[in-house]
Amino acid sequence: MTCWRFDIRRDLFKYVDEALTLPACERIERHLMDCADCRDQVERLRNAQDLIAELPLQTPEDERWIAIRRAVRSSPSQPVAAPIPSLFAKPFRFAAVGMLALGTVGLVTLVTFNSLNRESFTSRLTAFTSEQPREFTPVPISRVGEVSAPHIVTEGYVVDMKIDEDDGDYTFKLVDDKNDPNHFVVCEIIEPITIARPQPGSKVRVYGVSRFDNKPNHKWQEVHPVLGIETVHP
């Protein structure tokens, strides 16, 4: 293309895509009357536009609806975001029952999680379980890989926070001991789940889905996606 009217050439796409104002269109069209190069370029852009616009919306052969329903039924709604009003009502309706269960749950958690920071963890855990309709299996960081339950809650210090430049996902490591970075789980906050990012160095409790990342350069245990975060110590 040899036309030197860069101001015109820059707007040829918008002209083809009908994204210019009427005066701008008229300016382009006046130029096109005298410029074969730009007319040729407009023709090419229109051809490309026509060809891609011919691509139809497609319908999947297997829409996977049954699998979707099954997964949604067996997984929790978000414990993080404020639920809709009708869901709000349930925990309060069962508050009395929850209070009665508190002692039992507290006893179970004390026995089960002897390797964690027990006092604060168990008391907060029991509070959480008494309010939430979903079950998250409590597990210390060092044993995340040993549990088969997909939904877990674990607790530790926030280190190595990163943002994925491609998709904006937010990851951090959760460690038992800030001075021992070798024992960790990677926690990933993904779109569209909106969770406030924890402070670096703070102690938090993370609720989410446990999985093992088997990529060659990873090979680590993850909480992915993170479904909720509670701050234990800022």
Added chain:
Amino acid sequence: MFVANRPMSSPKRTTLSEAELVQAACQGEETAQRAIFERFRDRVYSLAIYSLGDETLAEDILQSVFIKVFQALPTFRFESELGTWIYRIAINECHDQRRRAKMNLVALESIIGSDAEIDGTPGLDVRQVERERGVKVQRAILKMSPKLRDVLILRYVEELSYEEISQVLDLSMGTVASRLNRALVDLERRLKALQVTP
């Protein structure tokens, strides 16, 4: 009676507004969830298949997108269109899939054949020519960078406005226009090399 009038919404008439559908779906009503699924199923699937070039992967994306949609629906605050929100999830899933699989043309060729296999030959009927032309266009799109590919699919296949694309991709409208310009020029160059014309 709610009548959808935006490109991202279904042209079908429905007795429930989008807000009512979302609320019912949050409460676990399968008919509402199914209605949301049907409204966006083909759009999400088409985005995935034109972005990844693989039917099975696109079905996987469809499945994972709607699982995430229904799991996260209680967090949806109507700060954007439901469609925009679902497209964002779908785009992110496609990005994740590309990262996981390091998608390249080897996978594509295993599915739609090599250039030699899909070259038109004299005597083909019109529908077959159109089909093969579509495959070549799809091939050209898949060879583009993901950033240009996404914006092109959202604009010309999904028929989103600049504003809707800017919301889905979290870009300014100026950036959307600039990427579309580069994408269309790039596509034209690739199609010219393949001697593809409308």
